[in-house]
Amino acid sequence: MTILETGTIAAGSLLTVAGLTVEEVAAILAATDRLERMAAAERAKILAGRRIALLFYESSTRTRTSFELAAKSLGAMTTLVSDKSSSIEKGESLKDTGLTLRALGAECIVLRHANSGAPYLLAKTTGLPVLNAGDGMHEHPSQALLDLRTMLARLPGMSGRLVNAKTLEGVTVVITGDILHSRVARSNAMLLPRLGARVVLCGPPGLLPDDALGLGLDSKGGIEIERDFDKALKQAGSGGKAVVMMLRIQRERLAGLELDLEEYISRYQLDEERLMARAPEALVMHPGPMIRGLEIAGEVADGPNSAIEDQVRHGLGVRMALLVRALGAGGFESVTV
Amino acid sequence: MSDVLILNGRLVDPASGVDGERDLLLRHGRVAAVEMPGVLRAVKGKEIGKEIIDAKGMIVAPGLVDVHVHLREPGQTYKESIKTGTAAAAAGGFTSVVAMPNTLPVNDSVEKLEWMLDASRGACVKLFAMPAATFGSLGEEITDYHELQRVGAVGFTDDGKPVLHDRVMRAALVAAAGIGVPVSQHAEDTRLTGGCSMNAGPVAFRLGLRGMTVEAESKIVERDIRLLRDIEQHDGLRPHLHVQHVSTAKAMEAIRQARRAGLHVTCEVAPHHFTLTDEAIGEYDTNAKMNPPLRNDADRMAMIAGLMDGTVDCIATDHAPHALFEKEQEFERAPNGITGLETALGLALRVLHKGNGMPISRVIELMSAQPAGIVSLEGRGTLKVDSFADVVIFDPAAEWSFAAAKSLSKSRNTPFDGAPMLGRVMATICEGVIVYRG
Numbered sequence: 175m176t177i178l179e180t181g182t183i184a185a186g187s188l189l190t191v192a193g194l195t196v197e198e199v200a201a202i203l204a205a206t207d208r209l210e211r212m213a214a215a216e217r218a219k220i221l222a223g224r225r226i227a228l229l230f231y232e233s234s235t236r237t238r239t240s241f242e243l244a245a246k247s248l249g250a251m252t253t254l255v256s257d258k259s260s261s262i263e264k265g266e267s268l269k270d271t272g273l274t275l276r277a278l279g280a281e282c283i284v285l286r287h288a289n290s291g292a293p294y295l296l297a298k299t300t301g302l303p304v305l306n307a308g309d310g311m312h313e314h315p316s317q318a319l320l321d322l323r324t325m326l327a328r329l330p331g332m333s334g335r336l337v338n339a340k341t342l343e344g345v346t347v348v349i350t351g352d353i354l355h356s357r358v359a360r361s362n363a364m365l366l367p368r369l370g371a372r373v374v375l376c377g378p379p380g381l382l383p384d385d386a387l388g389l390g391l392d393s394k395g396g397i398e399i400e401r402d403f404d405k406a407l408k409q410a411g412s413g414g415k416a417v418v419m420m421l422r423i424q425r426e427r428l429a430g431l432e433l434d435l436e437e438y439i440s441r442y443q444l445d446e447e448r449l450m451a452r453a454p455e456a457l458v459m460h461p462g463p464m465i466r467g468l469e470i471a472g473e474v475a476d477g478p479n480s481a482i483e484d485q486v487r488h489g490l491g492v493r494m495a496l497l498v499r500a501l502g503a504g505g506f507e508s509v510t511v
Numbered sequence: 512m513s514d515v516l517i518l519n520g521r522l523v524d525p526a527s528g529v530d531g532e533r534d535l536l537l538r539h540g541r542v543a544a545v546e547m548p549g550v551l552r553a554v555k556g557k558e559i560g561k562e563i564i565d566a567k568g569m570i571v572a573p574g575l576v577d578v579h580v581h582l583r584e585p586g587q588t589y590k591e592s593i594k595t596g597t598a599a600a601a602a603g604g605f606t607s608v609v610a611m612p613n614t615l616p617v618n619d620s621v622e623k624l625e626w627m628l629d630a631s632r633g634a635c636v637k638l639f640a641m642p643a644a645t646f647g648s649l650g651e652e653i654t655d656y657h658e659l660q661r662v663g664a665v666g667f668t669d670d671g672k673p674v675l676h677d678r679v680m681r682a683a684l685v686a687a688a689g690i691g692v693p694v695s696q697h698a699e700d701t702r703l704t705g706g707c708s709m710n711a712g713p714v715a716f717r718l719g720l721r722g723m724t725v726e727a728e729s730k731i732v733e734r735d736i737r738l739l740r741d742i743e744q745h746d747g748l749r750p751h752l753h754v755q756h757v758s759t760a761k762a763m764e765a766i767r768q769a770r771r772a773g774l775h776v777t778c779e780v781a782p783h784h785f786t787l788t789d790e791a792i793g794e795y796d797t798n799a800k801m802n803p804p805l806r807n808d809a810d811r812m813a814m815i816a817g818l819m820d821g822t823v824d825c826i827a828t829d830h831a832p833h834a835l836f837e838k839e840q841e842f843e844r845a846p847n848g849i850t851g852l853e854t855a856l857g858l859a860l861r862v863l864h865k866g867n868g869m870p871i872s873r874v875i876e877l878m879s880a881q882p883a884g885i886v887s888l889e890g891r892g893t894l895k896v897d898s899f900a901d902v903v904i905f906d907p908a909a910e911w912s913f914a915a916a917k918s919l920s921k922s923r924n925t926p927f928d929g930a931p932m933l934g935r936v937m938a939t940i941c942e943g944v945i946v947y948r949g
């Protein structure tokens with residue numbers, strides 16, 4: 175091969191939510207339900223003897239543990255290759271690391287990487303199914319799916335609903351914070367409108383450039399920008415069902431903006447007073463890690479509206495489904511929507 | 512060197528205002544005769560050792576001139592060498608190329624320049640060079656323009672990066688003005704582009720990549736224009752600024768205004784910037800990663816408008832070969848640049864001529880006479896009698912697809928693999944020697 179490999183991406187890969195049809199989303203969530211209902215012993219047979227590599231160039235306790243436990247509860251063998259251990263050879267290319275893992279028998283690679291788009295390179299050069307566990311500022315598709323599942327489980331009147339293009343009609347999701355650097359925001363903003371949700375992005379221009387509206391191009395709109403958090407909350411809280419998704423703020427990113435920490439907190443922190451006054455029914459979400467007292471007040475994170483722990487729990491089930499799908503272990507074809 | 516007789520072609524030589532059926536006789540590396548059909552046919556067969564090319568249905572034009580190529584020698588011959596790069600140039604119809612100085616080491620001395628231009632490097636087309644504008648292209652201290660010109664420098668540039676300091680750029684423009692050559696500027700305010708790997712905008716946002724703003728380009732162009740005006744007013748000199756690979760509407764407009772104001776500013780546009788937008792990056796295709804980056808469609812259209820209205824002086828490829836393993840990396844880590852010598856004419860004819868109605872003679876002018884004029888190549892870029900026998904013969908009607916695997920360049924980093932082209936090079940002749948046959 176003399177020209178850049180534009181190899182095919184293996185079926186079962188999940189690199190971006192944009193690559194999923196609504197039917198596939200439905201199938202993944204249906205499989206999640208099935209897997210969660212299964213007896214543990216039965217579940218442990220599904221991927222018995224299969225080999226999954228967790229390739230983590232960035233540390234992430236939450237996501238790594240979630241994928242690892244998901245794989246193990248399905249009976250798969252996992253190996254963690256991380257930059258913290260010496261197992262990623264210094265200077266070796268991502269392609270060569272991927273080829274080594276493939277030669278060692280890995281059948282699927284879960285990749286966390288600091289560079290946007292790295293999962294595409296790995297998928298194209300290895301031909302293995304690759305699950306994107308977060309790439310740079312780009313996407314975190316499994317997070318968006320677990321967030322969706324959390325909404326379906328927690329929003330009133332949603333459970334048991336079929337997943338289709340109208341499932342989230344009447345739901346407004348306000349995503350607030352550092353959207354520019356957030357792969358979680360991108361994945362959610364691209365996925366949720368396709369199920370009928372209205373997504374309102376909120377934050378100062380430095381953390382939320384107008385270019386973010388481009389995320390809505392292939393979703394027939396569905397994305398809006400509202401810089402005033404109180405207005406965004408009020409709109410969401412007064413019309414139908416509301417979700418408020420808060421994103422982590424790194425203080426050093428505020429440095430370049432015309433905004434200091436105190437000002438950010440006063441304008442964008444989700445605290446109890448703000449929530450109760452504007453959207454008392456709203457479901458509160460946060461992909462973590464969160465900084466209590468900065469983007470979110472502790473009492474809200476722990477309060478009755480909070481779905482933050484549910485998100486973590488649903489992550490396990492969704493990732494089980496994604497691994498089963500990646501390894502072609504069956505069940506996905508039979509799902510009807 | 513045998514004579515070459517080119518019969519039955521349509522001769523298009525914008526420099527002499529010819530566009531019609533003419534026969535052409537090349538002798539001793541020069542154009543010996545340009546005649547109406549029939550005149551030269553009488554001599555046909557009288558002499559032996561004469562190569563006769565039947566150019567029926569073809570355009571016969573001055574060999575193309577590229578003022579901006581990277582040949583990677585010395586130092587990175589795994590990407591390209593002077594020999595392979597000029598072979599690719601010949602395949603693309605080019606008979607003169609100007610090598611940029613960002614080799615390893617940087618071409619910033621008489622010794623390095625002489626080494627590069629030495630015949631033993633194996634260039635099959637005419638090789639010219641722009642040495643570094645500053646030592647090591649570090650932007651601190653200007654090189655010895657007098658001495659470098661004496662051994663063949665046709666201009667000065669730190670391409671790959673800008674001359675950032677006002678004081679240094681001013682000194683470069685003054686020194687170059689003194690010897691009548693251009694300073695060629697890679698207009699990028701690198702203080703604004705750290706960590707950026709593509710054009711700023713909705714596509715970059717969606718891909719999660721940091722974007723270069725259009726201002727990072729236009730600010731340097733505007734600064735350089737201010738320096739030109741200042742030097743004209745205070746130093747009694749008329750410096751020549753050449754802006755490389757313009758990619759933004761904003762910089763194009765600044766250049767248009769400067770020219771209206773009578774300043775000596777020329778500029779080039781690369782085929783990829785009038786053909787593609789940042790959408791071509793698709794799923795992080797590093798073959799669409801270059802600097803300046805592919806912009807949005809409004810900027811692309813502004814490049815075409817600049818080419819159509821004469822603001823743009825020439826088309827230059829910025830041929831920038833990279834090895835597969837270098838491009839086969841994470842997008843943000845992969846090097847900038849694409850190959851371009853073999854696709855330039857095909858894209859220019861397809862996009863500018865067929866797509867936008869530019870006369871073929873104007874396309875040829877933008878790729879021969881005008882670039883030759885920017886770097887003052889005497890006797891090139893034209894087919895007037897006595898000029899160098901640099902000729903390209905191409906079929907203007909041939910539609911074909913470029914196959915990167917068949918490239919004569921050592922590298923294959925192009926977003927145009929499989930792309931449709933218009934106009935196919937049938938022969939390239941450099942100083943009377945046939946250096947490529949299609």
Ligand SMILES: [Zn+2]
Nearest residue numbers: 670671697802
């Ligand atoms: Zn450049």
